[in-house]
Structure formats: C-alpha cells, structure tokens
Amino acid sequence: MFLIVAIAILVTMALAIVRALLGPSVYDRVLAVNVFGTKTALLLAVVAFLFGRPDFLDLALTYALINFVGVLAVLNFFQKRSSAAAKEKATQNHG
Template sequence: MLLVAAIAILVTMALALTRALMGPTVYDRVLAVNMFGTKTVLLIAIMAFAMGRTDFLDLALVYALINFIAVLAVLWFVQENQLREQRRAEADAKRPATGSGGE
C-alpha cells in the first residue's frame, strides 16, 4: 500500500519537474520547485514507514523548513534582480523599460 502511494508521489514529482523545465515564466518554475519540495517531505515520511526507520521523520521536518525558506529566498532574489534591471533601464532612459514579465 505504501509503495503504491510512494509511486504516485514520485510520478507527481516527475510532473512537477516537467512543469519546472517547461516554464514559461520564472514563477511557474518556482511554483514547480516548491511543489517538488513539499512532495519530497511526503515521500520521506512514507519511505520512513515503508523502510521501518521512523527517525527519518526528522529529515522530513527539516526538509519542510528548508524548502519554505528556500522558496522565499528565491522569490526575494528574483524580485531584487528585477528591481535592479528596472533601475538600470530607467538609468538608460533612452528606451522605455520593457519585458517586465519576469523572464
């Protein structure tokens, strides 16, 4: 039973990776990576039971923490990068700032 669930979650992770590779915007990718992370937490929890080593649950908790912080950090980085681009475009002032779609 646990193995079936583990396989379903692995398939979901593969789907998330596909979305991360397809894009098209940065935010889609971050969304997919976030999803991948939360699914990893579930997978670790299930595998802990399947392998009978419940101390793996500590890893799941730590992974959940790190995943959350990592997503926020990446979002902050993207935003910061965008602001920098915007400022540079404004400093140029020759041509209007375009392409704010987050590419």
C-alpha cells in the same frame, strides 16, 4: 498501503519535473521546484514508515522547515533585480 502512496508520490514528482523542464515561464519552474520539495518531504515520510524506520522522520522535518528559505531567496532575487532594472531605466531617462 504505504507502497501505493509512495508510488503516487513518485508519479507526482515525475510530473513536477516535466513542468520544470518544459516551463514555459520562469514562474512555472519556481512552482515546480516548490512542489518537488514538498513531494520529497512527503516521500521521505512515507518511505520511512514503509521501511519501518519512523525515526528517520527527522529528514522530512528538515525539508519541511528549510524548503521555505529557497522560495524566499527566489522572491528576494526578483525583487532586487526588478528594483535594479527600474533604477537603470531612471538613469537612462536622465541621461
């Protein structure tokens, strides 16, 4: 049972990588990374039970808590970049 789930998750991970490689837009890639992070957390949880080491669930918990930070950093990056671009445009118009 766990084995089937693990294989299904591995296939999903491969599909997410295909999306991250092909793009085409930047947002496809951001989404692919996000999906991949979630799938990694799931894979670790399933494999922990598959190997009979459920105490290793801590790792999946770490991913679940921390993945969010990377996505927020991406949001912050684009927010800063777009505001910097707007500022540049404004100074160019003045000059």
